[in-house]
Amino acid sequence: MVDRKRVCPAEQAGSLDNGFRRFFQNPSKILKPYIKDGMTVLDLGCGPGFFSVEMAKMVGKNGKVIAVDVQEEMLEKLKNKIKGTKIEKRIKLHRCEENRIGVTDKVDFILAFYMVHEVPNQEILLREIISILKPNGKAFIVEPKFHVSKEVFEETKKAVKRLGFEIINQPKLFMSRGIVFKNAIVNTSKET
Template identity: 40%
Template sequence: MNFIYREQGSHVMSWRSQWTLDNPIRGMLQSPQKMFGHMVKPGMTVVETGCGTGFFTMALACMVGLTGKVIAVDIQAEALAKLEEKVERAGLHQRVETWKCEADDIGVLPKADFVLSAYMAHEVPDISAYFCRMAQCIKRNCRMLLAEPKFHVSSSSYNKEVAAAIRAGFELDKLPSIFLSHAAVLRRG
């Protein structure tokens, strides 16, 4: 049984339910610093697809520092509005740019030094098109972290996602251990 509420007729996790992924307990189990802190440095431009209400966005904004930028991408305007409130309260508004995308295309994104795709790729209607777009936006020799929930995405489905990324021009760099997750670090060759 799927415990995550989804809006009727949608395959995307509702912004109303994202509190299940945006809470302090997750921070203890999936520390952003441990997951990708070694790959994100001050001054970088980071694209986070499927940012939701901003669990990882806030950590990324701190990691990129005063001279960096986080492009926080989501399909739901309501999730982005919640994120914008959090960013404003934390004084990080100059480091985060929200980006509303469409279901069938994420759009042409700025060139990125790092891309984060956490718990969202399985919601994309055309995974091949998604990874092609990510390959276009990420700079050469830069990395993308792809993480999916083991409790929701099967190993075979995850392997298909990784294969689509490789077909789009990524190389498999590492398979990190992330709590309750399938995870791969992909490098744009």
């Protein structure tokens, strides 16, 4: 599933988790419309936990974050960051395999921020996302404009639709392309 040559190495984790990035990509502002107290959410390609930590605050003490990464070093960075904090028990670390996520929990929301372009076969990834999402669950894919052209992102959007998802939002994000989608076959409600 993951092309190791495209994955941001753990040695560069500092560039993924800093105040400068928070200024342009504030996790709370980006995720507020989608994450509520008590939810189970998945941070796919969590890296050092830039989004995972904020997600854990948003789901509250009754919620759970599954932080998934292919690199053990990234998960260790997140583990050390949350050790001894009140959110430590809310975050479950999961090392995925190179060709599958491998999570069996059903989740309300999946975030895949700047990682889908690292996956050679996006259709396999999207099929696994279907299997993980609860019937009313939503997924949010965000890709960097500097790595993913408009044409390539359009192909991702087509794959999402082809697999039975409905795109419900295309948020404007700094230097990024994003889509939020839900399973159009199972979910018949009109909520967004």
